[in-house]
Amino acid sequence: MDPTVADANAAVLDALMRRQVEVAHSVQRQLATDIAELRGDAEILDLLTASVESNIDTIFGALRHDISLDNIEAPTAALEYARRLAQRGVPMNALVRAYRLGHALVLDVAADEIGTAALDPRTSLALYGRITSMTFGYIDWISQQVVGVYEDERDRWLTNRNSTRAIRVREILAGAGHDVDALTTAIRYPMRRTHLGLILWWPPDPGSDTGRDDGLARLESFLRGMTETVAPQSAPLFVPADQVTGWGWIPLANQDEAAQRVRQFHAQATDPPNVALGRPLPGVAGFRRSHTQALRARGIAMAAGAAGVVDAGTPGLAAAALLGENLDETKVFVQDTLGELAADTTTDAGLRDTLRVFLKHGGSYTAAAEELTVHYNTVKYRVGRALQRRGRPLGEDRLDTEMALLACLWFGTAVLG
Template sequence: MGEPDVEAAARDALRSFATVMGQRAEMLTELLVARSTELIAELPHDPGLVDLLAGSVGSNLETLTHLLRGHVPVDDVRAPAAAVEYARRLAQRGTPPGALLRAYRLGQQLVLAWAGDEIAGRVRDPRTALRTSQLLTETSFAYIDAVSEDVMGAYQGERERWLAHRSATRREVVEALLRGERRDAAHVEAALGYRLAQHHLGLLLWDDEATVAAAGAPEEAIARIVAHLGAGTPLVVPHDRGTWWAWLPVDAGADPRGLDLPAGSSLRVAAGRVAHGLDGLLATHRSAVATQRVAQVGQVPPGRLVSAADPTVRAAALLVGDLPATRALVADALGPLAADGDAAARLRETLLVFVQERESHVATAARLHLHRNTVKYRVDRAVALRGRPLAEDRLDLELALIACRHLAPAVLT
């Protein structure tokens, strides 16, 4: 046979093979479903979803059969309704999209392997058999390309709708609780998908740039904090375009202090105090909100985490409630030491640590990584600028230094 005869014979053989595939569709469907659920652990294994997977596989095989017979041009191929519905259900379950794509690749691999044996046994001429296999491979790739685009589009669209609906439901429940509307704990847990009888760390993440690109920004930051604390699966509730609320299941002594976000992050994070149970869920959120106010007034730069686990932050959260009174306190307790500038800031920070370390030059030097003589010089200079000894109005002095640490420049003279 000449080459045109080989091509024609191969196309005839492909149509004949398509008929056989249609006759074996039930067997192939069972094989593909069994292998997919065995090899792709992420796919749901409950009976309802397995039945839907079988419907998706069977309808895909039927559509591919029509394509191989030449009943429909490849440009007109669309994903079967059962395949689209299966993709949507996976999106609702939170199944990774890669598992869906892998199922299609695995299905194509198994069909081609089975087809190779069938073609070899039915087509005697080697060149015709080879060309038939090539045509099958080309057609199946074109089919998978067209259908996978449809099912992934359905997956993404459903995932976005599902997440938006779930986020709205969670936000509604949380806001009702914050308003003081008491609800049954079991109802709250079911609505939030989050266990209440544990210790919680409330987080408040925000992005002042509020760009569209920031929509997925908190995921990496929260994952970093979860890993740092060894926390469980978090509850995340988008509050508005640039603000997210989150709760992390943690140990009672969890402390996120000292953790910053990746370089270049435009997010800021306020962490509350760890608390337990339903009341704790609300309490840790409220302390995160108070901490955010401190960070905003103090103009904390992007990429920073401010935590209510720091006692000075908790004190600043009280002081920020009445800034005029706090400014007056700072001016009265510190005098010229309350000036806005780097030199005065260094003196204030050294003096605050010195007070916290019970006026120990050695302990202050160790904590600030300074020489003892440097600490002594700075403390003496700070006291001289203040114009009063440390023992005078000691409480006002410490509160004023805390205010300057966290609320500058809003409270400086």
């Protein structure tokens, strides 16, 4: 370093180091003012001050004594501050922005001290260039250090937190706990509300042995986006079930058209997961029951190879879920009840649908024709043809026939011949 610049560097840095505490507190106040995410309780603000002070002390010391950045260590307070922000869910962008703004503020103070020193222009420029170069290098280096610590801590914190939360949720589903407020605190979710239980899952990915990359994170993000449509004033609860499946609950203030809004959101989404819905139900019991209904709805979707949204509130699905608990026996029941009408053909599928609608309307050809938007005589012909394929007329086994047709509707080829 040029002797003149070295002397000027010593004088200016000595002045800066005398103002070090003042500068650190000024930077801390400005960062808390400009970056909303950094405002917090007294403890976190004190730690911000400690982080700023330690960073300023480190870089001023390196500048004053010409210490290479290769020979310095990241300040402990700066690393701890990054960990605390990660634990509190403060975005990483706020942390990185704090270093950029803090750097600009320190450079302003350095420029003032250089101006006060009344140096000749060439020396002032050289000194400012040195300070700028070294501080930029330091900010680049320390940013990498704190970001690494932040990411590691965020991953660890979320893993531990979600694991504990998932355990508590499973305990609640198993029947543990009756104190609503205690449960609310334990899982950070409002248990007194009406709950819409959901199961979200990705279909099998032939190109991967372990499922989609970041699949759980995408499921949780999808649930949050869905919640903004269904219950914009609420935050959902998400618990990973396995690598490609998540359990969700949305606390509803108004359950009207919740399922319809889910379908609309799903239809407009790009590459959405499959979704199974329970019914909106209140309280702790509703939390459990809606989840159970969603599980059964998912079971039907999986057995039938269906995709998209399946809703436990759909008429007939609850009964179909019971039939789906033993598909082998259900298939035998369908074959015995429907005979040749249970064949896996397009023609028989049309006949089964007509017979199902006919029975749903109490044997009314007119009502069935209106729902199917066909002529009365067409319904009459198809019903007759369906019974002919079945091999016998409707009699005392009418209810069995309706159940068998319901199983065909939901499970398709899984129960057909």
